[in-house]
Amino acid sequence: MVNKQTIGDRDTCLSPADLAALEESLHEQRGFREEQLRQIAAAPSRAGDPSRPSAAQTEVRVKLAASARMVLADVEAALVRMAEGRYGHCHLCRRPVDRERLMIVPQARYCARCQQVREAGR
Numbered sequence: 001m002v003n004k005q006t007i008g009d010r011d012t013c014l015s016p017a018d019l020a021a022l023e024e025s026l027h028e029q030r031g032f033r034e035e036q037l038r039q040i041a042a043a044p045s046r047a048g049d050p051s052r053p054s055a056a057q058t059e060v061r062v063k064l065a066a067s068a069r070m071v072l073a074d075v076e077a078a079l080v081r082m083a084e085g086r087y088g089h090c091h092l093c094r095r096p097v098d099r100e101r102l103m104i105v106p107q108a109r110y111c112a113r114c115q116q117v118r119e120a121g122r
Contacts, residue, residue, distance in 0.1 A: 029075045029106070036068045092111075
C-alpha cells in the first residue's frame with residue numbers, strides 16, 4: 001500500500017487513512033453494484049408471465065445493467081491500481097488526481113482537467 005504521495009509541485013497527499021477509506025469505499029461500491037446486477041438478473045422476463053416487464057421496462061433494465069457493469073469494472077480497476085501502487089494518477093497526463101476528486105469518485109482514472117478534455121471530445 002502507498003503511504004503518502006507527493007508528486008511534482010502539486011501535492012495530492014493521500015495518507016494511509018485516506019487510502020484505507022478509499023479502499024473501503026471501493027469495496028462497498030463493488031458490493032452494491034454486484035447486488036444491483038443480481039437483482040436486475042432476478043427480475044421476471046419470461047413470456048406469458050403476467051408480471052413480465054414491458055419493452056420500456058426491459059430497456060431500462062438493460063441500460064441499468066450496462067451502467068452497473070461499467071461502474072463495477074471501473075471499481076475493480078481502481079482496486080487493482082491501488083494494490084499495485086499506481087492508484088491516484090491520471091491515465092493521460094500522469095499527474096496526481098486531486099484528493100478531493102478521489103474522495104468523491106474513488107474509481108476516477110483521470111484528473112479533472114483530462115476528464116473535461118475527454119468529455120468535450122465525445
